[in-house]
Amino acid sequence: MKKTFISLIAFIIGVQFAQSQNYQIEQIDNPVDWVNPLMGTDSNPGLSNGNTYPVIAMPWGMNFWTPQTGNMGHGWAYTYNANKIKGFKQTHQPSPWMNDYGQFSIMPFTGKLRFKQEERESWFSHKAEIATPYYYSVYLADHDITTEITPTERAARFRFTFPENDESYIIVDAFDRGSYVKIIPQERKIIGYTTRNSGGVPDNFKNYFVIIFDTDFEISNTFSEAELTNTLESTSKHAGAAIGFTTKKGQIVNAKVASSFISFEQAEINLEEIGDSDFNQLKEKGKAIWNKELSRIEIEGATANQIGTFYSCLYRSLLFPRKFFEFNKEGGIVHYSPYNGEVRKGYMFTDTGFWDTFRSLFPFLNLMYPELSAQMQEGLSNAYDESGWLPEWASPGLRNIMVGNNSASVVSDAYLKNGNLYKYDIENLYDALIHGANNEGPMTAVGRAGAPSYIKLGYVPFDIGLNETAARTLEYAYDDFAIYQLAKALKKPKKEIELYKKRSLNYKNLYDSEYKLMRGKDSKGDFRTPFSPFDWGGDFTEGNSLHYSWSVFHDVQGLIDLMGGEEEFVSQLDTVFSLPPVFGDKYYGGVIHEIREMQIANMGQYAHGNQPIQHMPYLYNYAGVPWKSQYWVRETMDRMYNPNADGYCGDEDNGQTSAWYVFSAMGFYPVAPATDQYVIGTPLFKKTTIHLENGKKIIINAPKNNRINRYINTMTFNGKSYSKNWLSHKELMKGAEIDFDMIDEPNKNRGINKEDFPYSLSNE
Numbered sequence: 032m033k034k035t036f037i038s039l040i041a042f043i044i045g046v047q048f049a050q051s052q053n054y055q056i057e058q059i060d061n062p063v064d065w066v067n068p069l070m071g072t073d074s075n076p077g078l079s080n081g082n083t084y085p086v087i088a089m090p091w092g093m094n095f096w097t098p099q100t101g102n103m104g105h106g107w108a109y110t111y112n113a114n115k116i117k118g119f120k121q122t123h124q125p126s127p128w129m130n131d132y133g134q135f136s137i138m139p140f141t142g143k144l145r146f147k148q149e150e151r152e153s154w155f156s157h158k159a160e161i162a163t164p165y166y167y168s169v170y171l172a173d174h175d176i177t178t179e180i181t182p183t184e185r186a187a188r189f190r191f192t193f194p195e196n197d198e199s200y201i202i203v204d205a206f207d208r209g210s211y212v213k214i215i216p217q218e219r220k221i222i223g224y225t226t227r228n229s230g231g232v233p234d235n236f237k238n239y240f241v242i243i244f245d246t247d248f249e250i251s252n253t254f255s256e257a258e259l260t261n262t263l264e265s266t267s268k269h270a271g272a273a274i275g276f277t278t279k280k281g282q283i284v285n286a287k288v289a290s291s292f293i294s295f296e297q298a299e300i301n302l303e304e305i306g307d308s309d310f311n312q313l314k315e316k317g318k319a320i321w322n323k324e325l326s327r328i329e330i331e332g333a334t335a336n337q338i339g340t341f342y343s344c345l346y347r348s349l350l351f352p353r354k355f356f357e358f359n360k361e362g363g364i365v366h367y368s369p370y371n372g373e374v375r376k377g378y379m380f381t382d383t384g385f386w387d388t389f390r391s392l393f394p395f396l397n398l399m400y401p402e403l404s405a406q407m408q409e410g411l412s413n414a415y416d417e418s419g420w421l422p423e424w425a426s427p428g429l430r431n432i433m434v435g436n437n438s439a440s441v442v443s444d445a446y447l448k449n450g451n452l453y454k455y456d457i458e459n460l461y462d463a464l465i466h467g468a469n470n471e472g473p474m475t476a477v478g479r480a481g482a483p484s485y486i487k488l489g490y491v492p493f494d495i496g497l498n499e500t501a502a503r504t505l506e507y508a509y510d511d512f513a514i515y516q517l518a519k520a521l522k523k524p525k526k527e528i529e530l531y532k533k534r535s536l537n538y539k540n541l542y543d544s545e546y547k548l549m550r551g552k553d554s555k556g557d558f559r560t561p562f563s564p565f566d567w568g569g570d571f572t573e574g575n576s577l578h579y580s581w582s583v584f585h586d587v588q589g590l591i592d593l594m595g596g597e598e599e600f601v602s603q604l605d606t607v608f609s610l611p612p613v614f615g616d617k618y619y620g621g622v623i624h625e626i627r628e629m630q631i632a633n634m635g636q637y638a639h640g641n642q643p644i645q646h647m648p649y650l651y652n653y654a655g656v657p658w659k660s661q662y663w664v665r666e667t668m669d670r671m672y673n674p675n676a677d678g679y680c681g682d683e684d685n686g687q688t689s690a691w692y693v694f695s696a697m698g699f700y701p702v703a704p705a706t707d708q709y710v711i712g713t714p715l716f717k718k719t720t721i722h723l724e725n726g727k728k729i730i731i732n733a734p735k736n737n738r739i740n741r742y743i744n745t746m747t748f749n750g751k752s753y754s755k756n757w758l759s760h761k762e763l764m765k766g767a768e769i770d771f772d773m774i775d776e777p778n779k780n781r782g783i784n785k786e787d788f789p790y791s792l793s794n795e
Contacts (some may be wrong), residue, residue, distance in 0.1 A: 040460030051130060053738055054380050055332045055717070062325035063318060065342040067676075068162045071683050073111040073676035074127075079624050079640065081679035081688075082111040082127050087167045087318065090324050090349040091380075091403070091530045092184040093357070098155075099136055101290070103148060103206055104227070105187020106130045111676040116171060117148040117342045119178060119189070121290060122242070125351060125382040125685055126163040130428045132228035132239030133292065139191045139284075141174045146254045151202060156574055165317030170226050181314040184354060185301035186289035190310045193278035200250070200275045201284070203242060207269035208633070214251045214263045214272050216484045219244045221272050222295055232429035233372030238333040240290040241298045250275030263751050273494045285310060293358055293369035293374055324349055327399060328697070332717025332736065339674030341715075346691035348395055352383035353687040354409060355427060356634055357368060369428035370418035377719060378410040383685050385437035386572075387504075387642050391690040393441050394701035398760070401724055404445050405453035411442065415463040431474035434572050435506035439464050443513040444704040447520055448760055461521060464514050468507075468531075478505060484554065490540040492554040493570055501541055501551040501570035502643075503663055505582040512585040513705040535792060538583050542593045544753050545688040547603055549580040564635075568618030571643075573625050577607055578644040583788055587653040588791030597654040604650060608663065609634040620779060628681045632671065637663075639671050645691050646702045648697045649710045652756035653788050657711065658742055658758075664695050664712035664742040697721065698731055698771070699758050707792050708757040711782075713741050714771055727766030733773050740773040743781065756782045757789040 054120035059065065071081015082249040088095040099120040100113035104235045108120060118136030168179045175194040180187055193199045205212050205225045212223035219727045221244075224237040252273045253265035265271070278283065285366035287305050291297035305313060325342055334343070356366040356379045366379035383392075396404045415421050424430045442460045450457060469486065472478025481491035481500065485507055489531075491500040507517030512535035518528045543550040543558055551559040551570030560570075562705040564576040580603075583590045591600040612630040616622050638644055649664035671680040672692055679688055694700045698714030714733045721729040745769045746753045758769075788794075 041109070048508060053334060053793070054119060055334055056277035056338060057331050059338060060324055061717070062342045062345075063321040064162060065338050066164055066321075066325070066346045066395055066777075067339055067343045067674045067678075068164060068346070069111060069157075069676050070110060070340075070343045070347075070674055070678035075107065075110060076127075076752065077624055079679070079682045080635070080677040082107075083679075083683050084122070084124070085162045085167065086349040086350055087162070087164065087680045088680070089165075089180050089184045089320060091354050092182065093354045094182070094185055094187070095350075096120065096167070096180050096182055097122050098167065100288065103131070103204075105657055108343055109158075109568045114154055114156075115152040115231065116169065117152040118202070120289075121187075123353065123427070123464075125384070126424050128682075129430065129432070130412060132232060132236075132427060133225060134227055135206055135225045135238070135240060136224070137189060137242070137286070138202045138204065139171070139174065139193070139200065140202070141176065141196045141199050142192065143198065144250070144252065144256050144259065144273055144275065146202060146204075146259070148204070154422045163318075166314050166322045168258040168602075176496075179310070181310060181317055183304040185291070185357065186287065186304045188305060188308075188310045188313050189286040189288065191284045191286070193276070193282045193284065194209070195278065195280040197277050198275065199278040201286070203245075203272045203554070205270045209268060211266045212253055212264070212270045212272040212600050214248070214274065215249045216251050219247065222298075223270065223272065223276070228743070229426070231426050231430045232369055235372045236292075236369075237294045238290050238292055238296045240288060241287045241295060241302060242286055243302070244274070245285040245781055246276055248274040248275060258551045281377065292355070293365065295358060297784075300355060309695060319344075319648060324456060327722045328693070329720040330696075330716045334716070335792075337696075337715060340672050340678065340692065343674050343678065344672070344692040347683055347689035348392060348686040348693055351388070351392070352425075355381040355410075356503055357380040366413075368413075368417045369425070370414060371521070373417070375413065375417065377413050379404045379413055380407050380410040380420075381425045381427040384433055384713070385441055385648035386423065386433035386435050387684040387687040388731055389437040389440040389444075389704060390642055391409065391694055391701055393688040394444060394499060394692040394704050395686075395693060397445050398763075399721075399724065401449040401452055403448060405455055407538040408442065408445050408457075408460065409455045411438070412459045412463070415459065420472050421463045421467055423476050429474065429475045429477055433476055434480070434503045436479050436510045437506060438467060439510035439513040440704045444515040444789070445518060447707070449703055450520070457521065461517060461523075464517070468510065468514060477696075485537070488554065488556075489537045490552055491557060496551040497568065499568070501574045501576075502572040502574075502579055502582075503606055504541055505538050505549065505579060505774055507583050508535050509582065509706040509752050511515075511537070518703045521526075532792075536589065538586070539589065539593065546576070546591070547594050547599065548576045550576060555556050555656040563615055566618065567623070567626055568616075573623070573641050574638060575636075577610070578638055579639075581650060582643060584646065585706070586792035587650055587702075587789070588732050589793040591654060592793065600654050601651065601659070604647070604659070606753055607637050607644075607647065610636045612636060612781065625681060631771045634666070634670070638681075639667055640679070640688075642684065642687055646700065649700050649712060652710050652782065653791065654777075655783040655788070657756050657782040658779060659712075661713040661742050661777070664700075665715070668695055668715060669738075680743055691728070698733075698769075703790065706739075707758065707760045708790050709763075710742060710757050711755075713743065713745075723764060723766070725764065727764065729766065730768045731771070732769065733771040735773040736771070738777045742774050742777045744778045746771050747779065754784070755787045
């Protein structure tokens with residue numbers, strides 16, 4: 032009887048838990064309250080659940096702040112399983128793999144005056160930590176101090192609550208590799224600069240900072256290396272400053288901090304962003320800014336997990352590329368050039384890798400933030416003027432990582448979608464695309480590595496001293512398509528238009544009919560032997576042939592034709608999900624984290640944790656089986672994302688993996704940027720209202736939506752029956768109301784006709 036009673040209780044608890052997991056919340060008033068900046072922080076070099084850190088910043092802010100648990104210079108600045116904080120760091124890090132630049136930290140402590148991070152660090156607990164986009168607070172247990180931060184775009188306020196202590200200090204650590212500090216006691220001020228970086232900077236690079244306190248300094252010392260000095264100024268490899276106070280219990284010390292890549296004077300100007308706002312006022316302003324941006328997409332009828340995941344992903348989609356420009360004393364827009372070291376007029380943005388973000392992050396900005404997107408295009412034009420190339424991975428200047436020439440997609444998609452709304456030098460950008468498409472750059476990740484061979488042979492062979500050549504070929508072909516689309520829009524000569532159209536079909540040169548997959552070739556035209564579709568790397572980038580063979584965004588019909596028709600194409604798609612997650616790692620000499628993330632996801636060969644295959648579930652729409660897209664897109668949303676520290680299934684990568692979720696939850700996705708179309712998946716919520724920048728609304732209704740009802744039975748667009756598997760950007764920008772009738776079984780009669788399929792170049 033006792034066992035029966037216990038089993039009954041367990042059953043009731045299980046039912047209640049399941050019901051709570053599926054309980055839907057109908058209205059959200061303050062979306063920022065649902066954001067978890069710790070989502071994705073449970074990561075390490077061997078396994079990424081996001082590889083994020085808690086970004087305390089304004090949207091696209093020039094400066095971010097984060098608590099620092101890692102050692103100085105370590106890419107994993109904050110990890111969820113750490114238990115000690117070493118400082119509070121101003122950071123510009125786009126990812127741990129790229130590391131940081133222009134960083135310095137502030138750390139309060141009590142007891143003996145000390146400088147080394149392992150001596151000043153303190154235990155902390157997530158139970159005594161509050162992390163929001165606009166405010167961070169944590170209790171430092173070893174020092175009995177609470178630290179709080181609230182930021183602006185280029186400045187921030189700190190608030191330190193001290194205990195009663197005769198030895199209370201604040202350290203300013205300007206980090207190693209060349210730094211400077213100066214204490215100005217009569218002004219309660221510390222100024223300094225850091226030169227620490229991870230590459231991509233000119234020789235004169237500095238991040239200048241100024242910090243003003245509201246409490247007189249009783250002690251003022253500087254450090255050189257880790258040695259205490261009695262001077263008020265220090266220039267050394269590793270400089271720092273320490274100020275001290277006698278504090279009463281609960282005494283608050285406030286600090287205002289700002290920085291500039293231009294000068295100390297400009298840092299003082301940037302400090303004016305705080306104005307007369309005290310800490311709480313600035314915090315409320317930051318909260319209002321985040322609520323405004325997050326409220327541009329309202330969702331109704333979602334579980335708590337879905338709401339937290341959606342708004343946490345939306346927050347991550349509003350961080351990069353960061354603003355790298357400042358406002359001078361006349362209010363003019365100026366920037367320090369990370370390309371030539373000069374101070375120039377105009378916009379500049381940085382810290383993004385187009386290999387990742389061309390896929391959904393930039394299309395998201397083109398949909399929701401066309402004015403900001405236009406500013407980014409101005410920044411790219413300036414980058415071309417200042418370096419002679421468009422960046423493919425900027426942090427802050429040119430970095431030599433990843434493949435492709437995907438600036439072509441970023442530039443073309445922005446102009447094709449919104450070019451008529453804003454004036455910027457698109458002709459200069461078009462010249463930059465042509466230059467990049469036909470020349471090898473100063474490093475393999477700039478321009479097109481292997482360009483002469485690609486132009487001559489129609490592919491990049493693997494025997495010319497380059498690796499990842501199949502990936503390069505496939506991406507170059509798509510990039511040529513983007514140029515072709517832009518050339519048409521700009522009415523370029525017919526011969527030029529046709530050239531890039533022809534080159535965009537180069538993907539066919541690597542198709543192997545034996546395996547029905549893409550395969551590397553040598554310069555004689557012979558396929559690589561031996562060959563295994565499961566081998567990662569080699570001819571492919573952070574993936575294998577099963578992942579990269581779908582990188583024909585612009586001509587899926589052409590790929591279908593190569594594979595022998597829709598049935599075979601669908602079978603190949605199915606195989607990706609049904610094969611076991613076996614792999615070959617000989618190229619890397621070991622299991623890289625991307626491989627491990629695919630292996631443990633239990634989705635076969637589908638590796639959502641990395642970008643090359645993220646569009647693949649949507650491709651069923653091109654072959655007349657849209658319900659399979661609906662199934663796998665929902666599976667990916669449900670299984671690969673959550674709003675917790677392990678919330679991603681791989682690197683988040685500057686908003687790309689987050690923007691995938693945001694688009695997919697709304698019900699559509701930009702499979703082929705530089706076209707007018709979004710491919711339909713399955714909406715996640717009962718209602719989504721998208722507030723466009725032009726004042727129009729897109730309202731997406733799916734009242735029967737729930738965990739089981741993932742399939743589209745019927746659909747209307749502005750009240751009219753709609754059977755297509757895609758939506759037009761142009762039509763959406765006019766405002767639209769879309770109604771979905773959702774059911775629990777596939778409707779195999781909808782979206783099955785050729786006229787319903789999305790755009791493919793072969794169908795022009």
